Amino acid sequence: MNRKVQHFIDLVLVLTQKDLKVRYKSNILGYLWSVANPLAFAFVFYVAFKVIMRIQMEAYALFLIAGLFPWQWFANSVSVTPTVFLSNASIIKKVNFPRNIIPFSIVLQDMLHFIFSIPVIVLFMLIYHKLPHWSWIYGIPILLIVQFVFAYGISLFVSSINLFFRDLERLVGILITLCFYFTPIIYPLEMIPDKYQSLVNLNPMCPLIISWRNLFFYGKVEWMYIFISLGYGVLALLIGYAVYRKLSWKFAEVL
Amino acid sequence: MSESIVSFEHVSKSYPQYHQITGGIKQFLFNLPKAVRLFKTARYLALHDISFEVKQGETFGIIGRNGAGKSTTLGLIAGVLKSTIGKVSVKGKISPLLELGAGFNSDLTGRENIFLNGVLMGLTRKEVANKVDDIIEFSELGEFIEQPIRVYSSGMLARLGFSVASSLDPEILLIDEILAVGDITFQHKCVERMMSFKQKKVTMVFVSHSMESMVSLCDRAMWIENHTVKMIGDAKAVVKEFVNQS
Numbered sequence: 001m002n003r004k005v006q007h008f009i010d011l012v013l014v015l016t017q018k019d020l021k022v023r024y025k026s027n028i029l030g031y032l033w034s035v036a037n038p039l040a041f042a043f044v045f046y047v048a049f050k051v052i053m054r055i056q057m058e059a060y061a062l063f064l065i066a067g068l069f070p071w072q073w074f075a076n077s078v079s080v081t082p083t084v085f086l087s088n089a090s091i092i093k094k095v096n097f098p099r100n101i102i103p104f105s106i107v108l109q110d111m112l113h114f115i116f117s118i119p120v121i122v123l124f125m126l127i128y129h130k131l132p133h134w135s136w137i138y139g140i141p142i143l144l145i146v147q148f149v150f151a152y153g154i155s156l157f158v159s160s161i162n163l164f165f166r167d168l169e170r171l172v173g174i175l176i177t178l179c180f181y182f183t184p185i186i187y188p189l190e191m192i193p194d195k196y197q198s199l200v201n202l203n204p205m206c207p208l209i210i211s212w213r214n215l216f217f218y219g220k221v222e223w224m225y226i227f228i229s230l231g232y233g234v235l236a237l238l239i240g241y242a243v244y245r246k247l248s249w250k251f252a253e254v255l
Numbered sequence: 256m257s258e259s260i261v262s263f264e265h266v267s268k269s270y271p272q273y274h275q276i277t278g279g280i281k282q283f284l285f286n287l288p289k290a291v292r293l294f295k296t297a298r299y300l301a302l303h304d305i306s307f308e309v310k311q312g313e314t315f316g317i318i319g320r321n322g323a324g325k326s327t328t329l330g331l332i333a334g335v336l337k338s339t340i341g342k343v344s345v346k347g348k349i350s351p352l353l354e355l356g357a358g359f360n361s362d363l364t365g366r367e368n369i370f371l372n373g374v375l376m377g378l379t380r381k382e383v384a385n386k387v388d389d390i391i392e393f394s395e396l397g398e399f400i401e402q403p404i405r406v407y408s409s410g411m412l413a414r415l416g417f418s419v420a421s422s423l424d425p426e427i428l429l430i431d432e433i434l435a436v437g438d439i440t441f442q443h444k445c446v447e448r449m450m451s452f453k454q455k456k457v458t459m460v461f462v463s464h465s466m467e468s469m470v471s472l473c474d475r476a477m478w479i480e481n482h483t484v485k486m487i488g489d490a491k492a493v494v495k496e497f498v499n500q501s
Contacts, residue, residue: 006379010374010379010380011374014371014374015371018360021362021363022360022362090357090358092335093330094333094335094351095333095335095358095375096333096335097375097376167280167281168280249336252335252336253270253336
């Protein structure tokens with residue numbers, strides 16, 4: 001294999017391995033801790049909307065989790081990336097390696113983490129007497145790729161710009177929170193009033209989360225939503241990469 | 256022997272004043288006209304019209320006061336900075352010696368960090384695997400190598416760092432103030448290894464405030480003052496002149 005390609009793969013492996021090791025500390029408790037966070041969120045929303053506000057929905061706990069887990073992947077990746085270059089400043093200033101590796105491995109790491117948490121979703125499905133669907137075999141990989149492309153594009157953009165405008169980090173935090181409530185994660189798409197339905201697809205995360213939930217809930221692969229998501233993904237990647245290309249050689253100056 | 260490995264031709268490097276914008280979007284927007292004007296016009300000149308060559312197998316020292324532009328020069332050689340004017344050309348694989356613990360992760364063990372660092376510096380995992388035993392042996396860290404490096408002393412970190420960087424079969428070794436750490440025996444070992452690099456005709460660029468090691472290691476030296484070359488020549492002569500001045 002071409003040495004450059006091999007080196008790129010090794011860089012990704014080493015960095016991702018590092019993050020996974022630090023995160024899980026190679027044991028089962030580490031794993032429990034890292035699914036504890038989205039589960040705690042799910043619990044809070046369950047109490048607030050099902051127990052207190054009595055939303056009329058079947059299997060609301062499963063519904064929440066099926067949307068929250070992929071959302072967490074996106075939100076974790078994007079909220080970490082503003083500072084990734086800053087926290088690797090010492091090495092960026094000295095060694096000339098492809099810097100996009102760092103956000104790449106972060107998004108990859110969060111993706112792996114999401115994959116590891118799919119058994120938890122299955123567990124909740126079994127509780128509600130549902131079974132995994134054969135369409136998962138191709139549906140999950142497709143959606144993984146689509147979401148990876150989108151999250152990586154956004155991460156590249158955010159991490160590059162944040163070096164120059166260091167308060168972008170805060171803005172990103174606010175935007176993620178806004179985006180969370182504008183995406184049908186804690187409520188179903190059908191609950192959105194008719195006059196706003198047309199706005200739904202303006203939110204890039206919306207078709208993606210709907211796709212995930214359709215897949216987990218009904219084993220349904222709806223190509224329209226996937227294509228819209230893919231469109232957003234490619235757009236994000238193109239813009240993110242262009243910005244990164246333009247700015248990357250200035251990273252060592254500004255750090 | 257006479258092929259030039261690193262060459263700078265009338266190189267200047269200036270930065271925009273990034274602090275105008277790194278203060279944040281908010282600050283930038285509130286002072287928009289002024290910030291844009293300053294950003295476009297006011298530039299910080301780090302190096303001005305520098306020309307020099309480092310030949311194959313040569314050990315080249317760079318001296319100068321703090322902030323004179325030594326590290327910028329190293330950054331240009333390493334390829335992490337681009338020159339504003341002029342041409343920098345470098346032939347060969349560069350291996351920079353990093354400052355204490357740079358590129359290491361404190362939660363990983365010494366051994367895991369060797370892989371992390373080696374791959375970041377341009378090797379494949381297989382290549383690092385072939386060298387890992389040598390690196391560990393040279394570092395003299397013993398069983399500490401299996402412990403997370405957050406328990407290491409700064410001397411141990413320096414040993415690990417030097418062991419990794421110097422084991423990567425560099426063609427060009429960049430050394431920025433590294434010998435000041437570690438105990439005497441290890442410092443001695445480092446100097447020995449650098450001597451062996453010298454014999455193996457590895458090209459080295461060496462930045463230091465230690466005039467002693469400058470004289471003992473370097474063939475030629477460059478003195479940078481006020482962002483430009485004050486003197487280039489035989490290491491002893493340059494150091495002598497520099498010491499007289501200050």
